[in-house]
Amino acid sequence: xxxxxxxxxCGSLIADRxxxxxxxxxxxxxxxxxxxxxxxxxxxxxxxLLSNVDIIDRVLSYYEVLAERRAEYDLEQY
Amino acid sequence: MVKLQIIEQxxxxxxxxxxxxxxxxxxxxxxxxxxxxxxxxxxxxxxxxNSSVMYDELIAHRLGLIPLKTDLTRYSLxxxxxxxxxxxxxxxxxxxxxDVEAGNRxxxxxxxxxxxxxDFVKPTSDSIPIVKLAPKQAIKLExxxxxxxGKEHAKWQPATVSVLTPVSEEEDTYMLYIESLGSLxxxxxxxxxxxxxxxxxxxxxxxxxxxx
Numbered sequence: 001x002x003x004x005x006x007x008x009x010c011g012s013l014i015a016d017r018x019x020x021x022x023x024x025x026x027x028x029x030x031x032x033x034x035x036x037x038x039x040x041x042x043x044x045x046x047x048x049l050l051s052n053v054d055i056i057d058r059v060l061s062y063y064e065v066l067a068e069r070r071a072e073y074d075l076e077q078y
Numbered sequence: 079m080v081k082l083q084i085i086e087q088x089x090x091x092x093x094x095x096x097x098x099x100x101x102x103x104x105x106x107x108x109x110x111x112x113x114x115x116x117x118x119x120x121x122x123x124x125x126x127x128n129s130s131v132m133y134d135e136l137i138a139h140r141l142g143l144i145p146l147k148t149d150l151t152r153y154s155l156x157x158x159x160x161x162x163x164x165x166x167x168x169x170x171x172x173x174x175x176x177d178v179e180a181g182n183r184x185x186x187x188x189x190x191x192x193x194x195x196x197d198f199v200k201p202t203s204d205s206i207p208i209v210k211l212a213p214k215q216a217i218k219l220e221x222x223x224x225x226x227x228g229k230e231h232a233k234w235q236p237a238t239v240s241v242l243t244p245v246s247e248e249e250d251t252y253m254l255y256i257e258s259l260g261s262l263x264x265x266x267x268x269x270x271x272x273x274x275x276x277x278x279x280x281x282x283x284x285x286x287x288x289x290x
Contacts, residue, residue, distance in 0.1 A: 001132065002207055005143040012238040013145060013259060016189075016203040042239075056210050059131050060184055063212030067182075070214075 001056045009044035021049050085253075092264035094254050095245060103275070104242055104252045110271035111240040113228035116155055117261040118148045118172065118199055120221045127218040130209045137209055141221050142233045144189050145202045146172075148225075148261045150270065152198075155225045172199045172223040180211035187211060192221070199223065202260035236262045 003018040017038055024034045035046050081097035096104050123138040130137070154170055161167035173195045178187045190204030209217060228235035239257040258264040 001136070002140075002210065005140055005206060007238075010238045011232055011235055011259070012257070013203060013206070015207060016205045018207070019205065056131060060210055060212045063131065063215065064184060067213035071182075 001059075002054060003052050004048060007042075007045045007048050010042060012042075012045055014040070014045055014048050018049060018052070087265060089263050090258050090260070092254075092256050092258075092268055094268065096252050096254060098250055099252070100250065101242075101244075101247075101252065104254060106275050107268070107271045108240050108242045108254055108256075110274050111237045111256050111267050112235055114274050115236045115262070115267050115270045116148075116150065116225045116227050117234050117236045117259075118146045118153065118223050118225055119231075119233040120144065120146070120174065120223045121226065122222040122224075124220040124222075125218075126220065127216055129215045130211050130217055131215075132209050137217070137219070138221075140208055141176075142231075144192075144206055144208075145259045145261045146199050146223055147202055148236075149198050150225075150262070150266070153225050155227075166222070166224060170224060172196050174199075174221040174223060175219070176208070176221065177218045178211065179216035180213055182213050184213065185211050187217060235259065236267045237264075 003015050005015040006012065007014050017040065021031075021034055021038065025031050031050060035049065040046055040049065080099045083095040083097070084092070085095060086093040120138075120141045123134075123141055125134045125137070128134055128137065152169070153172075156166055156170045159167065159170040161170065165171075175193045176187070176191055177193075178185070178191050187208045187210070188204060189201035189206035189208060191208075192201060194200050211217065226234035236259060237256050238259050239255065241255045243253045243255070245251040245253050254268075256264050256267055258267055262270070
Protein backbone atom coordinates (compact mmCIF):
# COMPACT_ATOMS: atom_id res chain seq x y z
CA UNK A 1 0.00 0.00 0.00
CA UNK A 2 2.25 2.79 1.29
CA UNK A 3 6.05 2.65 1.26
CA UNK A 4 7.26 0.24 3.99
CA UNK A 5 8.83 2.10 6.92
CA UNK A 6 11.93 -0.05 7.19
CA UNK A 7 14.01 -2.07 4.76
CA UNK A 8 12.82 -5.71 4.77
CA UNK A 9 16.36 -7.08 4.93
CA CYS A 10 18.53 -4.81 7.08
CA GLY A 11 15.85 -2.87 8.96
CA SER A 12 17.12 0.65 8.32
CA LEU A 13 14.68 3.52 7.95
CA ILE A 14 13.77 4.25 4.32
CA ALA A 15 10.21 5.65 4.32
CA ASP A 16 11.30 9.21 5.11
CA ARG A 17 13.36 9.38 1.89
CA UNK A 18 10.67 8.15 -0.48
CA UNK A 19 9.06 11.51 -1.25
CA UNK A 20 12.35 13.17 -2.10
CA UNK A 21 13.32 10.16 -4.21
CA UNK A 22 10.11 10.10 -6.28
CA UNK A 23 10.17 13.88 -6.69
CA UNK A 24 13.71 13.89 -8.03
CA UNK A 25 13.11 10.91 -10.32
CA UNK A 26 10.01 12.59 -11.75
CA UNK A 27 12.10 15.66 -12.48
CA UNK A 28 14.23 13.51 -14.76
CA UNK A 29 17.19 12.47 -12.60
CA UNK A 30 18.59 8.98 -12.87
CA UNK A 31 17.26 6.79 -10.00
CA UNK A 32 20.63 5.17 -9.25
CA UNK A 33 22.37 8.52 -8.93
CA UNK A 34 19.59 9.92 -6.73
CA UNK A 35 20.02 6.95 -4.35
CA UNK A 36 23.80 7.48 -4.32
CA UNK A 37 23.44 11.15 -3.45
CA UNK A 38 20.95 10.36 -0.67
CA UNK A 39 23.47 7.98 0.90
CA UNK A 40 21.51 4.75 0.41
CA UNK A 41 24.38 2.36 -0.22
CA UNK A 42 23.14 -1.22 0.32
CA UNK A 43 21.20 -2.88 -2.47
CA UNK A 44 18.57 -4.20 -0.03
CA UNK A 45 17.55 -0.62 0.83
CA UNK A 46 17.89 0.58 -2.78
CA UNK A 47 15.40 -1.98 -4.09
CA UNK A 48 12.86 -0.90 -1.44
CA LEU A 49 12.65 2.58 -2.99
CA LEU A 50 13.18 1.50 -6.60
CA SER A 51 10.49 -1.18 -6.71
CA ASN A 52 7.74 0.40 -4.59
CA VAL A 53 4.31 1.21 -6.02
CA ASP A 54 1.97 3.20 -3.77
CA ILE A 55 -1.27 1.28 -4.36
CA ILE A 56 -3.03 3.45 -1.74
CA ASP A 57 -3.20 6.26 -4.35
CA ARG A 58 -5.34 4.09 -6.63
CA VAL A 59 -7.67 3.20 -3.76
CA LEU A 60 -7.87 6.79 -2.55
CA SER A 61 -9.04 8.14 -5.92
CA TYR A 62 -12.38 6.35 -5.35
CA TYR A 63 -12.78 8.03 -1.96
CA GLU A 64 -11.91 11.41 -3.46
CA VAL A 65 -14.75 11.05 -5.98
CA LEU A 66 -17.05 9.87 -3.18
CA ALA A 67 -16.26 13.00 -1.14
CA GLU A 68 -16.94 15.18 -4.20
CA ARG A 69 -20.31 13.52 -4.80
CA ARG A 70 -21.22 13.94 -1.14
CA ALA A 71 -20.38 17.64 -1.29
CA GLU A 72 -22.54 18.02 -4.42
CA TYR A 73 -25.41 16.15 -2.74
CA ASP A 74 -25.18 18.36 0.35
CA LEU A 75 -25.36 21.45 -1.88
CA GLU A 76 -28.50 20.16 -3.56
CA GLN A 77 -30.17 19.62 -0.19
CA TYR A 78 -29.92 23.29 0.81
CA MET B 79 45.42 -6.17 27.67
CA VAL B 80 42.64 -5.53 25.17
CA LYS B 81 43.32 -2.55 22.91
CA LEU B 82 40.62 -0.43 21.30
CA GLN B 83 41.07 1.90 18.39
CA ILE B 84 38.23 4.00 17.01
CA ILE B 85 38.69 4.50 13.28
CA GLU B 86 35.52 6.31 12.35
CA GLN B 87 32.77 7.69 14.54
CA UNK B 88 29.67 9.83 14.19
CA UNK B 89 26.05 9.76 15.45
CA UNK B 90 25.11 7.00 13.02
CA UNK B 91 28.15 4.82 12.46
CA UNK B 92 31.10 3.57 14.44
CA UNK B 93 34.13 1.54 13.33
CA UNK B 94 36.35 0.09 16.04
CA UNK B 95 39.39 -2.19 15.93
CA UNK B 96 39.80 -4.62 18.82
CA UNK B 97 43.27 -6.04 19.51
CA UNK B 98 44.31 -9.01 21.70
CA UNK B 99 40.79 -10.21 22.36
CA UNK B 100 39.23 -13.62 21.73
CA UNK B 101 36.79 -13.69 18.84
CA UNK B 102 33.92 -14.97 21.00
CA UNK B 103 33.90 -11.79 23.11
CA UNK B 104 33.81 -9.37 20.17
CA UNK B 105 31.17 -11.53 18.50
CA UNK B 106 29.07 -11.38 21.68
CA UNK B 107 29.30 -7.58 21.61
CA UNK B 108 28.27 -7.62 17.95
CA UNK B 109 25.25 -9.77 18.69
CA UNK B 110 24.26 -7.76 21.76
CA UNK B 111 24.29 -4.57 19.67
CA UNK B 112 21.46 -6.12 17.66
CA UNK B 113 19.36 -8.04 20.16
CA UNK B 114 20.17 -7.08 23.76
CA UNK B 115 20.51 -3.28 23.90
CA UNK B 116 17.02 -1.90 24.60
CA UNK B 117 15.32 0.94 22.72
CA UNK B 118 11.88 2.55 22.86
CA UNK B 119 9.22 1.62 20.30
CA UNK B 120 5.44 1.84 20.15
CA UNK B 121 4.00 -1.44 21.44
CA UNK B 122 0.31 -0.89 22.14
CA UNK B 123 -2.15 1.21 20.17
CA UNK B 124 -5.68 2.19 21.17
CA UNK B 125 -7.56 3.19 18.03
CA UNK B 126 -10.35 5.65 18.85
CA UNK B 127 -11.29 6.51 15.30
CA ASN B 128 -10.08 5.24 11.96
CA SER B 129 -11.96 5.95 8.76
CA SER B 130 -8.86 5.62 6.58
CA VAL B 131 -8.45 2.90 3.95
CA MET B 132 -5.89 1.06 6.09
CA TYR B 133 -6.82 -1.49 8.74
CA ASP B 134 -6.13 -0.64 12.41
CA GLU B 135 -3.59 -3.47 12.64
CA LEU B 136 -1.65 -2.22 9.64
CA ILE B 137 -1.40 1.28 11.09
CA ALA B 138 -0.37 -0.14 14.49
CA HIS B 139 2.36 -2.17 12.79
CA ARG B 140 3.65 0.86 10.90
CA LEU B 141 3.66 2.92 14.12
CA GLY B 142 5.66 0.20 15.87
CA LEU B 143 8.41 0.35 13.25
CA ILE B 144 8.99 4.10 13.64
CA PRO B 145 12.31 4.58 15.48
CA LEU B 146 11.95 6.78 18.57
CA LYS B 147 14.76 8.71 20.30
CA THR B 148 15.65 6.75 23.44
CA ASP B 149 16.90 7.90 26.83
CA LEU B 150 18.18 4.84 28.69
CA THR B 151 18.92 6.76 31.89
CA ARG B 152 15.31 7.77 32.54
CA TYR B 153 13.47 4.69 31.30
CA SER B 154 13.66 1.08 32.41
CA LEU B 155 12.37 -2.17 30.94
CA UNK B 156 8.77 -2.93 32.07
CA UNK B 157 9.84 -6.28 33.58
CA UNK B 158 12.57 -4.53 35.62
CA UNK B 159 10.54 -1.44 36.57
CA UNK B 160 9.60 -1.04 40.25
CA UNK B 161 5.97 -0.18 39.44
CA UNK B 162 5.25 -3.91 38.73
CA UNK B 163 2.08 -2.90 36.94
CA UNK B 164 0.82 -4.19 33.62
CA UNK B 165 -0.23 -0.67 32.66
CA UNK B 166 3.20 0.80 33.30
CA UNK B 167 4.25 4.07 34.91
CA UNK B 168 6.08 7.24 33.83
CA UNK B 169 9.39 5.38 34.14
CA UNK B 170 8.54 2.60 31.70
CA UNK B 171 5.89 3.93 29.33
CA UNK B 172 5.49 6.92 26.99
CA UNK B 173 2.17 8.03 25.53
CA UNK B 174 2.01 9.36 21.98
CA UNK B 175 -1.18 10.77 20.48
CA UNK B 176 -2.15 11.03 16.83
CA ASP B 177 -5.21 13.08 15.90
CA VAL B 178 -5.52 14.11 12.28
CA GLU B 179 -8.48 14.89 10.07
CA ALA B 180 -8.24 15.57 6.36
CA GLY B 181 -10.03 18.71 5.20
CA ASN B 182 -11.23 18.99 1.63
CA ARG B 183 -8.02 17.58 0.22
CA UNK B 184 -6.14 14.27 0.41
CA UNK B 185 -3.55 14.52 3.15
CA UNK B 186 -0.58 12.43 4.23
CA UNK B 187 -0.20 11.74 7.95
CA UNK B 188 3.47 11.96 8.93
CA UNK B 189 5.36 10.79 12.00
CA UNK B 190 5.75 14.51 12.78
CA UNK B 191 2.00 14.61 13.54
CA UNK B 192 2.55 12.32 16.55
CA UNK B 193 2.46 14.27 19.80
CA UNK B 194 4.54 12.77 22.60
CA UNK B 195 4.10 13.36 26.33
CA UNK B 196 7.91 13.32 26.63
CA ASP B 197 9.75 15.99 24.62
CA PHE B 198 12.81 13.76 24.22
CA VAL B 199 11.06 10.57 23.08
CA LYS B 200 10.06 11.56 19.55
CA PRO B 201 10.33 9.97 16.10
CA THR B 202 13.87 10.34 14.76
CA SER B 203 12.45 11.64 11.50
CA ASP B 204 9.36 13.84 11.09
CA SER B 205 8.74 12.87 7.47
CA ILE B 206 7.81 9.17 7.73
CA PRO B 207 4.41 8.66 6.05
CA ILE B 208 2.02 6.67 8.29
CA VAL B 209 -1.24 6.81 6.29
CA LYS B 210 -2.86 8.79 3.53
CA LEU B 211 -6.31 10.23 4.23
CA ALA B 212 -8.91 11.03 1.57
CA PRO B 213 -11.13 14.13 2.11
CA LYS B 214 -13.16 13.96 5.36
CA GLN B 215 -11.38 10.82 6.58
CA ALA B 216 -9.94 10.98 10.08
CA ILE B 217 -7.62 9.09 12.38
CA LYS B 218 -7.42 9.35 16.16
CA LEU B 219 -5.35 7.04 18.32
CA GLU B 220 -3.30 6.66 21.49
CA UNK B 221 -0.01 4.82 21.18
CA UNK B 222 1.94 3.48 24.14
CA UNK B 223 5.68 3.11 23.65
CA UNK B 224 7.95 1.09 25.91
CA UNK B 225 11.49 -0.21 26.16
CA UNK B 226 12.13 -3.59 24.61
CA UNK B 227 14.87 -5.77 23.17
CA GLY B 228 15.63 -6.77 19.59
CA LYS B 229 15.35 -10.47 20.45
CA GLU B 230 11.66 -9.94 21.21
CA HIS B 231 10.80 -7.99 18.07
CA ALA B 232 12.97 -6.41 15.36
CA LYS B 233 11.35 -3.00 15.95
CA TRP B 234 13.44 -2.69 19.15
CA GLN B 235 16.78 -3.21 17.38
CA PRO B 236 19.08 -0.25 18.00
CA ALA B 237 21.51 -1.23 15.21
CA THR B 238 20.65 -2.16 11.65
CA VAL B 239 24.05 -3.36 10.59
CA SER B 240 26.53 -4.87 13.02
CA VAL B 241 29.41 -6.72 11.38
CA LEU B 242 32.64 -8.23 12.60
CA THR B 243 35.51 -8.57 10.13
CA PRO B 244 38.83 -10.19 11.01
CA VAL B 245 41.83 -7.94 10.31
CA SER B 246 44.37 -10.61 11.23
CA GLU B 247 43.25 -13.76 12.97
CA GLU B 248 46.66 -14.89 14.27
CA GLU B 249 47.02 -11.67 16.26
CA ASP B 250 43.39 -11.66 17.36
CA THR B 251 42.55 -8.35 15.68
CA TYR B 252 38.98 -7.67 14.60
CA MET B 253 37.06 -4.73 13.22
CA LEU B 254 33.56 -4.09 14.49
CA TYR B 255 31.24 -1.90 12.44
CA ILE B 256 27.92 -0.76 13.94
CA GLU B 257 25.32 1.33 12.13
CA SER B 258 22.66 2.89 14.34
CA LEU B 259 19.01 3.41 13.41
CA GLY B 260 18.98 6.80 15.10
CA SER B 261 17.25 5.89 18.37
CA LEU B 262 20.61 5.64 20.19
CA UNK B 263 23.98 7.12 19.17
CA UNK B 264 26.33 4.45 17.77
CA UNK B 265 28.86 4.92 20.60
CA UNK B 266 26.15 4.35 23.22
CA UNK B 267 25.11 1.09 21.53
CA UNK B 268 28.71 -0.15 21.76
CA UNK B 269 29.17 0.86 25.40
CA UNK B 270 25.76 -0.52 26.40
CA UNK B 271 26.45 -3.85 24.63
CA UNK B 272 29.77 -4.17 26.47
CA UNK B 273 28.09 -3.33 29.78
CA UNK B 274 25.42 -6.01 29.23
CA UNK B 275 28.07 -8.60 28.29
CA UNK B 276 29.97 -7.78 31.48
CA UNK B 277 26.82 -8.12 33.60
CA UNK B 278 25.92 -11.45 31.99
CA UNK B 279 29.42 -12.85 32.53
CA UNK B 280 29.33 -11.85 36.21
CA UNK B 281 25.92 -13.48 36.57
CA UNK B 282 27.26 -16.65 34.93
CA UNK B 283 30.29 -16.77 37.24
CA UNK B 284 28.01 -16.34 40.24
CA UNK B 285 25.69 -19.15 39.12
CA UNK B 286 28.48 -21.57 38.23
CA UNK B 287 29.94 -21.08 41.74
CA UNK B 288 26.68 -22.20 43.35
CA UNK B 289 26.63 -25.36 41.17
CA UNK B 290 30.20 -26.31 42.16
